[in-house]
Amino acid sequence: MFKIIMCFFIALNSIVFGKIVPHPSYVVLSEDVTLDRGQVFNLESETIKITGLGNMDRIYYSFSNYDERLQNKNASTQALIIENIKLVKVAGNHNEENGYIDEVRGQTNFRILAQFRVKPDPNVSGEYTKRITLRFSEDKNSISNEGSVDIQIRIKVLKVLQLTTTAMDLGSAVKGQPLSTTSGGTPGYLKIDGSPNARVKVNYPSTTFIYNKSNSDKLLVNIKSTPSLDNDGNLKLDLSNTGEYRVRFDGDVRNTSTVSPGEYKGSFKIQVRYD
Known part of the structure; x- marks a missing residue:
């Protein structure tokens, strides 16, 4: 007796599906x-x-x-x-x-x-x-x-920052005497309007010059703010709930003995941006 063994071969195709x-x-x-x-x-x-x-x-x-x-x-x-x-x-x-x-x-x-x-x-x-x-x-x-x-x-x-300034007045003095906003003068102010509670960064120079009408003489003005600059020369402020802040600027001239009498004027640049 013979046994007949039948073999079947089934081809399998595999597809690999990925997971994204x-x-x-x-x-x-x-x-x-x-x-x-x-x-x-x-x-x-x-x-x-x-x-x-x-x-x-x-x-x-x-x-x-x-x-x-x-x-x-x-x-x-x-x-x-x-x-x-x-x-x-x-x-x-x-x-x-x-x-x-x-x-x-x-x-x-x-x-x-x-x-x-x-x-x-x-x-x-x-x-x-x-x-x-x-x-x-x-x-x-x-x-x-x-x-x-x-x-x-x-x-x-x-909000786009809105800046308003009032002029600084160093007062008047006899030649050789100092000038200052804290002694006979008037400080200047910067008013900042922006987004409520936002932080802003203020930069300004520590000194500037003012000139007489003919620009033949000049005086060195020292500038400081309230609040004052930090050690990196920046002033960082948190605006109020209404988005406002008012910064005071004072100045002084320590030496007036080398210039001619007269009226002296000048300006300095204040930069304000969101921090």
Whole structure:
């Protein structure tokens, strides 16, 4: 008796599917900006890398929770809007119109670029936030193997700084006597108007010259402020709840013995910016 052994060979094809893994999976687009109405500006993320794509040659993407509105914590105004958000600097064949990346070969990387516009609204200043999710899939109509990147947007729009000054008067004295705002003169003042509770940095020279009418003689003026400069030569101030601060400027001339009598005038430059 013969036993007949029948062997069957079944061909198996294996397909390796990847898992879409973004690095990082959470990005923050954050900026403090000083803007006027009608301006446009961009924020760009760090590079985001997608790995674990296996044999996938194409991945699809879309932005969810995306519209032009941002939430303003301080008011209901929509003075700042998102004009556009997209992928840039993409490794692979990027089809922005249809929302996919070809020729990924197991991985890809890109950055996120968001464009913002300030609408004509006098109440534009404030803090704006929004959360958008960037989703990925190997199938345009499916969420299988989906990965995502959470995008947190935080923009603080600062008021344009308004500066007002009043002149410093060093008073009058007989030739050879000193001049000072604290003895016979009047101090000058700088009034700063900006965003409430914001920090500003003030710079000014420690000395300047004043000249007579013919510019033939000059006097050296020493300048100091209240509050005073720090060791780095800066004056850092926290604006009030109404966005204001008033700085006092005093000056003195210690030597008037070498110049001719007369009226002396001059100026010095004060620089103020958000810190």
